[in-house]
Amino acid sequence: MPAGESVSPISQVSDESVSEGSDKLVSEGSEELVVAVGTHGGEPEAGFDPIAGWGNSREPLVQSTLFKRDSEANLINDLATNYTISSDGLKWTVTIRDDVKFHDGVPLTARDVAFTFNTAANAGGNIDLSMLKKATAIDNYTIEFELNDPQSTFINKLVALGIVPEHAYNAETYGSNPIGSGPYKFVQWDKGQQVIFEANPDYYGQKPYFKKLTMLFMGSDSAFAAAKAGQVDLAEIPASYANQEVPGMKIVSLDSIDARGISFPMNPNTGEKTENSYAIGNNVTSDPAIRKALNIGIDRQALIEGALNGQGKEEFTGVDKLPWGNKEAIFEDGDIEEAKKILTEGGWIDTDGDGIVEKNGLEAEFTLLYPANAQDRQALAIALSEEARKLGINIKIVGKSWNEIDTLAHSTPVLFGFGSLDPADLYLKYYSKSYDPSSYNNIIMYSNPVVDNYLRKAITSVDLETANKNWQLAAWDGTTGFSAKGDATWLWIATINYVYIMDENLDIGTPRIQPHGADIFGNILEWKRTAN
Known part of the structure; x- marks a missing residue:
């Protein structure tokens, strides 16, 4: 288990009954499995090609x-x-x-x-x-x-x-008709609707219990409705549904390392643009006082309870739970008075009495982008805006498509999700030379030579202990780092839980630690039905 706060693979959730299920259409005891997985991951645009x-x-x-x-x-x-x-x-x-x-x-x-x-x-x-x-x-x-x-x-x-x-x-064609050597064979893909797999009889490993696997591509509300109607064995649902109860179904909540965080463009807006003519820099988030005040002033647990229905854990560095996470970089949050002190000392003062602090005529105000189809992120963005207002910072939230976000992310904070068992993600996120205008690598254009040195030592070390120590120092070495105690490059808020509703007789074993985007099928060979 990764160091830091332990990750409980499964916790059961059930409270108030809000609806009654229909007659089940998924036959109990069947070796066929029907799932709705549209909330995270969903339908792969390029098909089932690992290279894509x-x-x-x-x-x-x-x-x-x-x-x-x-x-x-x-x-x-x-x-x-x-x-x-x-x-x-x-x-x-x-x-x-x-x-x-x-x-x-x-x-x-x-x-x-x-x-x-x-x-x-x-x-x-x-x-x-x-x-x-x-x-x-x-x-x-x-x-x-x-x-x-x-x-x-x-x-x-x-x-x-x-x-x-x-x-x-x-x-050009492999993604639509893939051949592999895994536990399941591709059967058909009805784009926009479903994909069907069947068990590989020649698989070299443990044979799967389920001989046929059908994935339905649905939005969260449709998936929940399908589960209530007994049309699917398992569906991923938003955190807001975690307390609901459906006859014949159970709610399962999986902890994850999938962190939600706000990117802060580190440079002021000087008129510079990317090679695609996208604006670079933000005059508000480039001020460390703004970044530090938000990090220490917001109450992460309150955001989790309110916006995520309690389905998450506080997050301070984006990798708190992992072996390369630095416990010394974690701090007490929700300190509004300290946050206001940081703003005042940084020259941010409410001179006109409108509740928003200003500095040299510039109001502490910025837009926060989130993917418009992500209900949980919208709720988190709204709740964050309300918390920030208590500090005198005005955050305007706007939902957009990822295509639109891509054109704005160099100059506008974005509510991102990241979470991987590969620490190279830290390198790509914070190493100054990893910036790539065509990707999210160092999207904030962060540059700190001390942090760069730690990151290079970490990624080039062949010794795991040495590597992990340097990953940790990159976050905070007692003087500087990418964490909130140092340069406050991001505002990490929470690692989310992945919530599923499933047939009460479906046994999914011990799931793997859930990364960004979930890996619900990571232990599919353990899955079975427990009753006929």
């Missing part, structure tokens, strides 16, 4: 990965049988099983693994493989990964990427 993002850091179902993680985040083998790292950290050698076949009957070999990683690296997809120089099949069951930079976090890339067949891969 499908299953990255989650169970891809159709494909196998080299390694997986168990319910306590420990590394376990999937295709891999062993791995070694050279003393300089630049060569990783992985051996794989010799008994694996793709769904079309063709044996999976090291060539397929090398092909997958080289193709993904060249594609520049969701997984950052910029450190990979090349992957080479040494023999049928041995792959050598040559890195251009030693990376302590490279093992996480071997967990994240599903393996595709070299002989049957076409970037």
Whole structure:
């Protein structure tokens, strides 16, 4: 289990009864499973292609990965049988099983693994493989990964990427008709509606209990209605539904490492623009007094209770629960008087009596963006705005599409979600040279040479203890860091719970720790029905 606050895999939630279920349409005891998963993750725009993002850091179902993680985040083998790292950290050698076949009957070999990683690296997809120089099949069951930079976090890339067949891969068509070697075979995809998988009879691992898996792509309200009507076995639902009770169904709440946080553009607005002509900088959030006051002044637990219906945990650094989280960076929040003192000392004073502080004629006011279709984020943004008002800061919340947010995120705070078992995310978020205008890497354009030094030591170390120590120091070393005690680069608020309603006879075992976007199928091979 990651260090820090423990993560309880499952907690049951049930209180007030608000509705009665209809006759069940999902047959009890059936080896078919029908789920609605539209709230998080949802339908993959590019289909079921790992190189285009499908299953990255989650169970891809159709494909196998080299390694997986168990319910306590420990590394376990999937295709891999062993791995070694050279003393300089630049060569990783992985051996794989010799008994694996793709769904079309063709044996999976090291060539397929090398092909997958080289193709993904060249594609520049969701997984950052910029450190990979090349992957080479040494023999049928041995792959050598040559890195251009030693990376302590490279093992996480071997967990994240599903393996595709070299002989049957076409970037244009694979996502719509994928072939893999995982526990489930692709059957059909009715875009905008559902995807159907069936169990792989030749799977090399534990055979799944459920022989057919149908995923329905639904919004949260429709998914909850379908669950109440007995049309699905399991549905992801918003936190606001966590206390509801439906006959024949149970509510399950899963803790996660999925943190909600506000990005603060660190530079003032000087008229500079990105290569796409998007504005850079914000004259309010570039002032550290604003960032620090918000961090210390808001009451995170109050936000969780009000906006998230209690379904979450306080978060201060974005990685509090993880081995690279720094407990010394955590502080007491909800201190309104201290927050006001910070603002006053920073020159922010309410001179006109309107309740909003100003500095040199500039009001402490900014827009906060959130994805318009995310109910939980909208509720959190509203509650945060109310808390900020107590400090004399006016936050105007606006819901937009991600396409619109992308054009504004360099100059406007955004309510993001992040959460991964790969500490390289910290590197991409805070290392000054990781800024990439085409992605969310260092979207705030943060630059601190001391933090850069810690981040480089962490990511290039081949010793895990040394790496984790430097990740922690990057957050706070007693003098500086990216956390609120240092530069206050983000306003981290909470790690959310993922809430599901499911058939009362569905046993989902011990789920894996939930990352951003959830990994509800991470332990699908443990799932079964407990009654007929």
